[in-house]
Amino acid sequence: MIDLLECIPIAQFVIGLDHKVTHWNRACELLTGRYAKDMIGTDRQWEPFYASKRPVLADLILDQDFRHFRQLYQGKRASKSEIIPQAWEATDYFKNLGGKPRHVFFLAAPVYDQNGKVIGAIETLQDITRRVQAENELRSSEERYRVLTENIADGVIVIQDGKIIFSNRAIAEIMGYPDADDILGRRLDAMVLPDFKQIIQKMKEDFERGRSIKGVLQFQARKPSGDDIWIESHNSSIIWDERPAILTAIRDITGTKQKELAILDETEHLRRENRRLRYSIKDQQGLGRIIGKSKTMQDVYELILKAAATDNNVIIYGESGTGKELVAREIHRLSSRNQGEFVPVNSGAIPESLIEREFFGHKKGAFTGANADTQGYLDLADRGVLFLDEIGDLSLNMQVKLLRAIEDGGYMPVGSNKIKSSDFRIVAATNKDLKDMINDGRMRRDFFYRLHVIPIHLPPLRDRKDDIPLLVKHFLRSLYPDQEISEVPDEVMESFINYDWPGNVRELQNMLRRYITVGKVDFIDLAPSTQKRIGLSSDPAIKTIDLFNTVEDHEKSLIIKALNENQWHKERTASALGISRRTLFRKLKYYQLT
Template identity: 45%
Template sequence: MNFNQGGNPSRQQYAGADRGESMSAMATPGGFDVSAPDTKNIPYQDSQGNVVPNHPKPHHFIPHFPDPTIIFDKRMSIIAWNPAMEAFTGISAGEVLGRATDRYVTTIYGMRRPTLAELAMTPDSAIEKRLGIERHGDMVEEALVFHDVSTGAGKTVSVKAGPIRDSDGLIIGAVESLRDISKFRSTETTAHQSEEKYRQLVENIRDVIFAVDRNGVVTSISPAIKDVIGYSPEEIMGRHCAEFVHREDLQRLRNRFDTTRSEVLQDMGHEYRLMPRHGDTRWVLFSCRPIHENDAVVGYSGILSDVTERKEKEKTLCEREELYRTLTENVNEGVVLYVDRKILFANGSFSALMDCSDAEEIIGGSAHAFVRDDYKVKLQNRIRELEGGVCGKNRFRGPCITKSGREIWVDARHNRIQWNGRPAVLATIRDITEDRRRVVAVKREAGNLKQENIRLRSFMKDRYRLDDIIGKSPAMQSVYEIIYRAAESDAPVIIYGESGTGKELVARAVHRMSARRDGAFVPVNCGAIPENLLESEFFGHKKGAFTGATINKSGYLDVSDGGSLFLDEVGEISLNMQVKLLRAIEGNGYSPLGSSEIKTSNVRIIAATNRRLIDLIQDGSMREDFFYRIHILPISVPPLRKRKDDIPLLVEHFLQKYGCDKPAHGIPGRVMDALFAYDWPGNVRELENVLNRYVTFRQLDFIHVASEPAGDCRHTSADAVETAGETEKNEVVHAPGKDVILNVLHKNQWHRARAASELGISRNTLYRRMKRYGINHW
């Protein structure tokens, strides 16, 4: 082990000791203390085993070692304890010589554990690894914190130990030495911290720090260069800097280097373009200074700052400045700058707007110079608020009087800006004279339309038709009003009504009057679809989804996307299908058969039924959640028997539909009476069928009449009365019934002439009918 006199040992000074070279040569004898006389006469041998006569024994010079040193025999008894160790530990040699190591261990190591000397004689890799001990051949080393008994201060101590071997190479003991390396460690730590600080500073600074030699070859560059041009420092160092400079800037850069060499320029501060690995060129601000050795320039060091973003902003700013200048001079709108409520600038468009030949006529004038007198104060206050930073309206609309005396209306938009450090108002002014005239006209027209709408709605009771729905009865007027309101919404609609009342016509009217009018209206008769095809019909299927699925097919939800889906006889849908349909119409999506794709449909549900859905819920045929999902906007269509006032309109409509030229008011009274008297269980559909047969066969046929009194007109026809004479033939075809004749007679107080006139028959025909039906007033 190399013990150096004085100074703090460095790792290089201990290099020989670390390899165990000095220890074996120096400590070959077996003992070192005068208390071990058997070791004093052992001859000293060098590292090759040669005896060196008269060589000084270790116990002669160990007391003079400057470092605290201790020697153990093979039994780990202390056999040497030099004065430096006494001073270091405060323990005299007499207290420890010939004794075990307990006190030394607790003093130096602070706990019970193997000493380095013990590990030097008996290596144990597990213990050494656990304690963080370094091994270099026979030598072991460890850094410990030792608490000085005199001062109580902690010291960093380097403890080293190595074995002592006899002439046969057998271990007969160990030597252990201590050295205070607190100052060395402090200096080393400070140096490392300083190095780390500056390293992090260089590596984390956004600007690129570089160095090149006199020829321009890069010798050092910071990692920030990769963020600029995409090359790592390793890819750049050793290459000429010209490889990365844009060719148009290369000569300029060379000229600057020449200037630097000749004039010893300290800071160039010029901008150049670099060529990145990918993408567009990058602009950098290049600043450098020469590196001198012996008054000669040997290289350059400096900083590259990425100014690409700034250059792009400058370019954009210049382009915008030019654009704004061009726009200001050529824009159709007037542009005016107010400072202290005076016009400081006005473009040509504003001058022309005010019938001035040149802007010089306007500049310097008051901000409200052209404003009509009753609006001057309003504009002046507006500009004062803006100049003062008060949050006010930045828009002004009002009349102006031009230089030629014309009155125009202008729309001015004001913005508060800074002009030469002073608050100012920039205004863009547009001529809205024609716009105002149109607005006034539109408002006038809107007022007229509003009045017309009020008038039309006041006569709503006189409506006799809505879309394809016929009827002017109060019951139908109520239905029309509900249809209007339902059309304004997008919520589901449920239509209640008996069979034949025209529920689908109501559904189509709601669709055509709604915002979905341009979308599809898809009617579906839920009761006509087999249960096993419901899912395929509603959701569609993919080719091969089941036997017979030879093509991809869109379902009702696909077809009606963006429109309306009309579910007629909705009460016939099964519970299983209700669940799937509910999920689809609530926006959770559905999947066609044979596909895992989740699809959604923007569809409005319009349902219809002739059943009481509440009863279906009670008997378990309908899910309650499905009911509440479709029962949002209910519309009840009245049966025909409750709106018989609409029969004449319906008769006229159906007669025209089936090509009959005779208007409804031309139909014999007895026929109309029969139509009024009938209860119409089949509603409008039955009426249409009856009139179709009437036009075809010239006879009335009420299918639902179970029994008729003698002489009833249920199957009365022209052929049946051929023998009655030609004058009576047409009267018998549509003869009114007994109840109708009685009602009319009572109404006219049995005045037969008036009753016959009201019935549309002759008085003689009335007498014959009264006789046939056995009607007598007396």
């Protein structure tokens, strides 16, 4: 066998069970520069390849130490041989005694005696330097061709020994240099602002330790003009002129980053504002347009502030007339989306045949009368809030389509085959038990959980009667600002407090309108009416005023104003006035505004 090994032109050596070299052929001498007489009988088979003692492939094969094998040869194309049973192979790099770098293909396998017993291990070394060089030259040529092309907007640099050795024209434009050559020889960390130098240093240290460089970094750099820009760099390890280097593609993201930071600043501002509001609302009459100082309303305000500080979906539970839309509008006002639209939708007021068109919009020519592209609710709510009132009235079919849009699956306008997307937040409201609806099969469970992230339960007015005096005072001032009506008699206020208000705050508001008009309180289906007139100004002109006509004139002007502000869109006008569409149509007919 020994004679046979000597005749083979491929470098080979053999070790015994004691890990000492028993044979070192001539080809191995030529490849490594170590003579057989110096190697045989020693365990120094590692010396040609490594700076310090460590097991070579044959040692690991002999010990069956495959776990250690994968650690030592990680990233060196190490694997079990597919040709020779029990053999393992790897590629590695070393310098011979002459200092020349050599790339070698190693293959090691056990040596057996005639009885099949392992008596040692043999390792074969094939010099593949020329092949690797050819591959590297081809790779280098391909890389140069790619980076030299000037048809890309990204800047490209190659870093070797800490310095930039290649740059394209785009990087010069990004960094503010007259020419790409002006960047050559510079250090990337010298261009980076002090707060970000550690990022570049970490990449450099990883590279010097032989770790693969692959990833994206963001940092600030300074131009020769003194202007600072935000940079995004995509980095990867390459071989450049047969030596390791870092290829970096650079993009100017200043505009995007400034917007991102502005959003973060706005979010932080909102958090601070929310903290301030938490302290102030305890001493005020309410939050925004929501009136009430009771403990139950303080708890609601806390939830509103928490909801406003996030971008999660919200669902508001409450009986009719408790002010669910007011709460939704307050969340929008206090959130980072307050520059976007608040789009109110009464889910139960849209006919099933029109609901998809209303939500997703339609293209010109989609149906008879579609003379132009029309935006839907989702388009209008982009970067804003979509308020879905009476969410329990939404059909199962629409729940599926809306769920897809919520989950970034997009939606298609009626008559279009292109998917659109919209960045909207949902605030929903209902006076129903949605869990019962799930059990009855009227609401999808997945749709419910997408909405039920932050639940807010509004108390009925009967559970916060301490707020009734504040509400009465507020409504008198807001409904009749031109009249000196500031209070109601004690007997009337007492009757208000003793009443359970099944219609909640809306009923109280309408009761005050009726009281001002007819001068008495009339609780339907309850105790006899309280015949007390409100306390008016001592001015005789005010006392003799025709309250009925005054109220009607004021109501009519409010309706006309709301119609004009909403382009006579009945749904939005009704929502803006806080009344149902049916009530709006009745009043339009009464005031002859149709």
